[in-house]
Amino acid sequence: VGAVESRGSAWERLVAKAQREDVLAAAITAVAILLFAGIGMKVVPRAVYALMESHGGVDRVASTALLLNVALLLFSWRRYKDAIAERSRRVEAEERAEILSSRDQLTNLLVLNSISDTGNRTIEEARAQGQQVAMLVVNLDRFKNINDVYGHIAGDAVLRAVSDAIISTVPPEALCARIGADEFAVIFPFCESARETVADIAEHIVFRLREPVEINGVHVHGSASIGISRTGRDCGTIEGLLRRANIAMHTAKEIGADRAIWFDTSMESVLRARNEIESGLRRGVPLGEFVPYFQPQVDIDTGDICGLEALARWNHPAGGVVGPDLFIPVAEETGMIGDMFESVFRQALLEARLWDPSLILSVNVSPGQLKDPWLSHRILKVLTEVSFPPERLEIEITESSLFENLAVAQTIVTSLKNQGVRLALDDFGTGYSSLAHLRALPFDRIKIDRSFVQNMLKDPQSLAIVSAVTAMSRSLSVPVTAEGVEDGETLRMLREVGCDKAQGWHFGRPRSAEETRLILDAKGLLKQGLAPPSDETTITLGLDVGRAA
Numbered sequence: 082v083g084a085v086e087s088r089g090s091a092w093e094r095l096v097a098k099a100q101r102e103d104v105l106a107a108a109i110t111a112v113a114i115l116l117f118a119g120i121g122m123k124v125v126p127r128a129v130y131a132l133m134e135s136h137g138g139v140d141r142v143a144s145t146a147l148l149l150n151v152a153l154l155l156f157s158w159r160r161y162k163d164a165i166a167e168r169s170r171r172v173e174a175e176e177r178a179e180i181l182s183s184r185d186q187l188t189n190l191l192v193l194n195s196i197s198d199t200g201n202r203t204i205e206e207a208r209a210q211g212q213q214v215a216m217l218v219v220n221l222d223r224f225k226n227i228n229d230v231y232g233h234i235a236g237d238a239v240l241r242a243v244s245d246a247i248i249s250t251v252p253p254e255a256l257c258a259r260i261g262a263d264e265f266a267v268i269f270p271f272c273e274s275a276r277e278t279v280a281d282i283a284e285h286i287v288f289r290l291r292e293p294v295e296i297n298g299v300h301v302h303g304s305a306s307i308g309i310s311r312t313g314r315d316c317g318t319i320e321g322l323l324r325r326a327n328i329a330m331h332t333a334k335e336i337g338a339d340r341a342i343w344f345d346t347s348m349e350s351v352l353r354a355r356n357e358i359e360s361g362l363r364r365g366v367p368l369g370e371f372v373p374y375f376q377p378q379v380d381i382d383t384g385d386i387c388g389l390e391a392l393a394r395w396n397h398p399a400g401g402v403v404g405p406d407l408f409i410p411v412a413e414e415t416g417m418i419g420d421m422f423e424s425v426f427r428q429a430l431l432e433a434r435l436w437d438p439s440l441i442l443s444v445n446v447s448p449g450q451l452k453d454p455w456l457s458h459r460i461l462k463v464l465t466e467v468s469f470p471p472e473r474l475e476i477e478i479t480e481s482s483l484f485e486n487l488a489v490a491q492t493i494v495t496s497l498k499n500q501g502v503r504l505a506l507d508d509f510g511t512g513y514s515s516l517a518h519l520r521a522l523p524f525d526r527i528k529i530d531r532s533f534v535q536n537m538l539k540d541p542q543s544l545a546i547v548s549a550v551t552a553m554s555r556s557l558s559v560p561v562t563a564e565g566v567e568d569g570e571t572l573r574m575l576r577e578v579g580c581d582k583a584q585g586w587h588f589g590r591p592r593s594a595e596e597t598r599l600i601l602d603a604k605g606l607l608k609q610g611l612a613p614p615s616d617e618t619t620i621t622l623g624l625d626v627g628r629a630a
């Protein structure tokens with residue numbers, strides 16, 4: 082923007098200078114004409130008289146002035162013509178620059194800035210004819226991969242092919258623009274009775290963009306997601322259409338990409354809620370609003386607490402305690418997961434330092450975090466800062482996150498293991514991990530997903546899976562924790578199949594740090610000499626929102 086502004090003011094200065102020069106040249110010409118008229122009226126009659134009467138007395142000074150005046154007149158006239166020519170050249174250059182800036186150089190489509198005026202005119206004209214205007218926002222799926230794998234020249238070729246495919250699919254009167262690196266907008270009028278035509282066009286674009294593009298003998302496959310919006314009572318500008326089509330396009334991506342969907346007002350409220358969570362994260366993480374809650378993990382044989390799992394909760398200033406299902410996906414999407422995790426992790430470690438040294442602290446790492454190659458460094462840095470023994474920390478990784486990126490996960494896990502941190506495979510049975518995964522990563526524990534544990538009494542298949550996983554783990558010498566134990570009967574069954582640890586509401590829901598401290602103190606599981614704060618004598622049995630094992 083700064084560059085555009087400074088370019089704008091430079092241009093204005095240039096135009097002002099040119100105008101000053103024009104005025105100056107015109108003024109000199111005018112003065113020269115007046116002088117010529119003045120001097121000429123005196124000198125010419127005398128000269129004529131002198132010639133006719135052979136009178137030798139022509140005023141030398143006056144005739145020299147007249148000659149000089151003629152020269153000045155010629156000079157200023159020439160200058161004036163030059164200035165005019167220069168100005169028309171400038172105007173031409175300006176027009177050329179305007180055309181260049183309104184067109185995308187790669188695809189020759191319009192650019193974002195230039196569709197606003199033209200598009201709003203299209204809306205006005207359509208309204209006058211009783212028609213509506215549709216906008217499609219076309220975004221290529223995973224276009225960055227194409228650039229990364231085949232290079233930018235291939236990427237440009239794909240963009241040109243996409244632009245050609247769009248132009249050949251949309252109605253001839255449609256305005257097409259490239260509005261982002263891999264994003265296009267199409268605007269065209271349509272009759273209310275032909276609403277399906279709009280969807281058909283969008284579907285056809287999706288279909289066309291699935292076709293591979295051949296670049297240097299290689300077939301590059303791609304796809305696109307399209308959001309569709311249309312003018313209506315509450316949407317009558319290009320900006321409004323663009324915003325709605327964009328929301329629909331993002332929704333299309335979220336539900337699996339490679340499709341076209343119409344904007345729906347419910348999408349807006351989802352987006353608003355998401356934005357509220359995002360601003361809540363930005364505000365709340367530094368304020369320590371995101372805190373660990375702790376749920377006990379119990380030895381099935383002895384009934385003793387052997388560890389606690391830290392579960393992130395949001396102490397919302399207005400909305401009470403919010404569960405992680407709401408904020409973790411947004412934190413991952415916005416890249417704030419790292420900061421949020423570090424804040425909660427640090428608080429959990431500080432709290433766990435107060436517990437009996439025999440208690441293990443389990444911490445969940447989300448799938449998004451496992452894509453961060455620096456994750457192990459971050460974890461180890463906090464461990465060192467808080468001086469927490471690594472062997473008391475157990476990192477829980479879900480199966481699905483392993484499947485997404487085994488190579489990076491392996492590096493992270495190896496570096497954590499080398500420092501003595503334990504490793505648990507979380508939610509086992511819900512993802513895609515194979516025995517190969519179990520062998521590839523040195524897990525210290527497997528946690529059977531609650532869906533099997535909770536159904537094992539009434540569903541023989543779930544029971545079979547729990548028994549099989551337990552048997553397999555025993556032969557691999559990896560202990561098993563059952564998640565989601567809610568009653569004594571399930572616990573008895575788990576003891577029978579040979580499961581060694583359990584976690585769930587039967588033993589306690591996730592509780593705040595203060596409540597956990599009281600529970601541990603009652604069992605003599607706080608570090609020697611540590612007493613809980615004196616003003617807290619009761620445990621409030623508040624209901625948890627969100628996930629609890």
Ligand SMILES: [Mg+2]
Nearest residue numbers: 390445477507
């Ligand atoms: Mg877990």
